[in-house]
Amino acid sequence: MLRYATPEDRDEVLRWRNHPQVRRASLTTHVIEPAEHAAWWDAVALDPLRHVLVFEWRGRPSGVVMFDGRRSAERGVIWGFYLDVDGLTGRGELLPAWLELEREAVDFAFDTLGVDRLGGETLAWNTPVLQLHRRFGFTATRRYECVIDGEPQEVVWTELAAADRRGPRGTERSAAHAHHQDR
Template identity: 50%
Template sequence: MLRAATDADKENVRVWRNHPTVRAVSLTRDEISPEQHEAYWQSLRDNPTRKVFIFERAGVAAGVVTFFDIDQSSRSAMWGYYLDNAGLEARGELLPAWIKIQREAVRFAFGELGLDTLDGEVLDANEAVRRMNTRNGFEEIGTEERVIDGTPTVVHTIRRVRQPGD
């Protein structure tokens, strides 16, 4: 289930994003300070182009889904997600949560948010997510090289368009 993030979720969101495994597959890898996170959190208020949701598994907060660059006129957005890796690993639930968060986010985007197109980005080296993206109907529509932490890194743009039944 996805629910709107609240101020009570703020610190969990920062801690989960700073997990080494999450940072390793992110487009920005710096550890986020409490001050940086507070500024980000405040920027979400009254921002119709960015929405943050908490993924719950069995009633427990377990991840974050962010929709950004939301364009209501074109019914499109970018998105990204990450999980509470440490908590889910400790409970032996990481793999099933990882599979479910993407499916729920896509359903939410095309349902509650009313989008027709959902775009994202994934690192070339993140093979597991690239395979899951394909299984969930995303196509890689573009590739570019960016410098991340001083290293040239291949990044793929992915897209999923609303399908009948979404």
């Protein structure tokens, strides 16, 4: 289940973001200090074009999804996510939670936010994320280089148009179908 983040979620979201695996797969890899995170959190809370949602898996907060529509005219809505790696791994639930988070995020973007295109950046070496996006119908539309920690890294931009939306097994999905699935 996705729900809008509350002020009570702020510290837990920071803990998830600072996990070494999450930082390694991010475009910014430094440990985010509480003051930096608080400033970002406050700015997002005031911006109607940005949304932070907490993903709950089996009744526990287990990840976060962010949508940024500030550049929607040129690139569609940009999204990103990360999970509670330690908590989900410890319970043996990382993969099923990850699949569900992606399904719910795609549904939310198209069915609730009403976006036309959803796109995001993934480091090229992160093949599990790229494969998951592909399963949900995302297409790699361009590649470019970004310097991260002084080293050039290849970034893959993937996007999904509302008309091309599919479920995780390649089946076409419609808004009506999404609303009638078991949640």
